[in-house]
Amino acid sequence: MSKKTTHFTPSGHSLRGVRILSVALNLPGPAAVMRLADMGASCTKLEPLPPAGLPKGSSSDPMGMYAPHAYAQLHAGVKVVQADLKSDKGQARLDALLSKADVLIASFRPSALKKLGMDWASLHTRYPALIQVCIVGAKGAGAEIPGHDLTYLAAHGLVNGLNLPATLFADMAGSSLTVEAVLKALLQRARPGRTHRKGVFHEVALEDAAAYLALPRHWGLTMPRGSVGGAHAGYAVYACIKGRVAVAALEPHFADRLAEVAGIKAARPGREVMMLPATRSKFSEFFAGLTRKQIDALAAAHDLPWFTMA
Secondary structure (H helix, E strand, O other): OOOOOOOOOOOOOOOOOOEEEEOOOOOHHHHHHHHHHHOOOEEEEEEOOOOOOOOOOOOOOHHHHHOHHHHHHHOOOEEEEEOOOOOHHHHHHHHHHHOOOOEEEEOOOHHHHHHOOOOHHHHHHHOOOOEEEEEEOOOHHHHHOOOOHHHHHHHOOOOOOOOOOOOOHHHHHHHHHHHHHHHHHHHHHOOOOOOOOOOOEEEEEHHHHHHHHOHHHHOOOOOOOOHHHHHOOOEEEEEEEOEEEEEEOOOHHHHHHHHHHOOOOOOOOHHHHHOOHHHHHHHHHHHHOOEHHHHHHHHHHHOOOEEEEO
């Protein structure tokens, strides 16, 4: 098959009535809020005032400056307001929003949160029912060390050669862990037997997100000798006429069917045959003579898991 999906499926309204306030910038926080809004939560984002020289109302979020199309999708269901949190007026605006919020999502370093009066100790005293989820680069002392998606991936062996990763894996995985933390905190706060709502604090580290994504590599699965790292001929990318095909015939019944379609004669090809260089050569020759349309037709006719690309 070769269809393309560009939007995720709506999640419903399971968080209807939950009020989220975010002061998180860049990607992980806004991506988490996008998902929470998709679940029905009422989401507000408080951004700093835009730098001098920009029109009033311009986004001060770096994402809004260098990727306005991405910023627009991330904030489609979010109310965005602006204030200078270093001013008394800005702090008053923050307090007004916090007084109505169930959850605060932040992505500043702990020292910066403390200066702004948004550290957990300060907020829990003023808003004992508030849930706070803080996104940091790493836990402990590492939370004060600057880093980004690329550095966290590199630390866990997920950057190959001089090539940049295909997407921002740590940021997006971190956003999912942030959503998970919000849901977990809401469940904690709503445990049976509780007579009043109690605030909960969770910290999400992007380095932990990268470490989680790296587990298959550390297990050896995606290393060159691993079944999904290049050793299995049925799990690979092959060239075809004016395109490529990503083949994922890993399970024995798919591998056997692929071998049969490609003309490999064996009573039971099995994994051993799929690990042979000769099998990979046969598949390369097979796909090189087919168009994407022909390959798509074979997938439909034989129920084979592959995806053609330009």
